[in-house]
Amino acid sequence: MEVIIFTEDFLLELYKIASRYEDRKAALLPVLHYVQEKEGMISLEAEKDIGEFLDIPVVHVHDVVSFYHLFHQTKKGKCHFSVCQTTSCALLGGEDIIEHLQKRLNIKPGETTPDGKFSLTLVECLGACEIAPMMQCNKEYKGLLNKKKIDELIDQNR
């Protein structure tokens, strides 16, 4: 895929991020967030460019990308469901929610629908146990889930 990291505006934004830190290398996480936001994923090419930009060996960049759950190296669906599977959500029917999502979308956790519309990921506690069972749908938290709410969410994003 095409890497846009070296366009002028893009670089300018990266410089801005890096300037907040005493040590340039500390900007790695925010830079990765920015690149993923813009490109939808962290490609291997982007890893190289980021490494060069921050003066970090590319192997170290890859190490970091693969360590953190929020960075991904494949494109996710337009609507990305990250469903909590930890205790509070599980106590209130989280397992049924996960099963229902798998059935409706016909994919397993970790997969994306062939039309690229939906992705399903199982995650650990998202810090919103008061609205369990819950999940993150792209940037938003959706709580007090039931099958009906999920059906509605899927229909809205079809």
Added chain:
Amino acid sequence: MEKIISRHFDQENSHRLESYLKDSGYEGARKALTEMTPEQVVEEVKKSNLRGLGGAGFATGTKWSFIKQTYKPKYLVINGDEGEPGTFKDKYILEQDPHAFIEGVIITCYAFGSHKAYVYIRGEYLKSIERLQAAIDEAYKNKFLGKEIMGTPFHLDVVVHQGAGAYICGEETALLESLEGKKGFPRLKPPFPAVSGLFGCPTVINNVETVTCVAPIILKGSDWFSKLGSTKNGGNRLFCVSGHVNKPGVYELPNGTTLRSIIYEHAGGIRGGRTLKAVIPGGISAPILTPDQIDVKMDFDSLKAIGSMAGSGGIIVMDDTTCMVWAAMIASRFYAHESCGQCSPCREGSGWVYRNIKRIYHGEGQTHDLTHLPGIINNIGGNTICAFGDAVTMSIGSYVSKFRSEFEIHIKEKKCELCMKKQGIVESYAKINH
């Protein structure tokens, strides 16, 4: 009861500066910066018995006083990587009252002479990050941050740093590593962060809620604050209640409130009038309690005395429909998923424990699985760099020791009555494996 931390939560536009200034906003910071020396601030916070509300409960004023004067820059790092299952209090503070938090940051930095603060917020809390950044921008515009704060020579910059989804980064030295742009591998201590923390400089790491308590202490005095809580654990804290209760949510109550009163009075009791079976008092890493233990006072020392911990204040309630083997499996899966992989006992052990309990839950367990389990669990804690390993040992160990009979039933009968409703899953699992 007087609310401190959540006093603005119900107000309209509570996250805006305009609203915050109406209720003596930033007056605590003004008092500290214009009327007090840094030493006096530290002394006042020491006397208030404020303790770290992230989980460890370390005396906050004492922590600040560990910072020695050096030629190196000093940093304040705020731990907002709220990942402990059952905990969601910092999210409320950052979303509903970010200025109260920023005021605390100003006073804290003034107290030990720091001019730069990093706020590490977990990557999924996008709304918290957005609200805090907006509040910081407002504060800069109105001379509460930046150069010459409120006309004094004191200057301070605050940077918000977004995490990227790793539970381990809530461990303070892993958080520092992550902030420096590395994998979140906890560091060996010593050197402690007070000596060599962020970028090798003296660093104080405080939780979001802890820092939010600082401005009210300065404004109203340490006596007032310490009288609110229990001995050696002053003030209120936000208790997060979730699970099988009628009214899950965040409740601000004095330290030392009994667990019974939190569950039955404040959170509305067990759903459907059922009976309590077990409760986790301080985030998933706190050893689980049985119903005969819920008259315990919720403060660091009382919970420690009965073999559990106050931790992050996340209370997870389980009623009598819960299969404890299943609950142990969910908790151990969490640890297996989140172990950073640096130390072998934790990396291998957490996965081993999970697979073992999973086998037992699905009716595939043998008697020796249960015989081996305590040995595996007990060889993780104490053998690792950070407290994650101890958390696995204490937490999962408590399920096995307190509910051993349920594990035995699962091995003997291949299932238990409580799992009957999940029988479908058990059978399909058996089909796949045979």
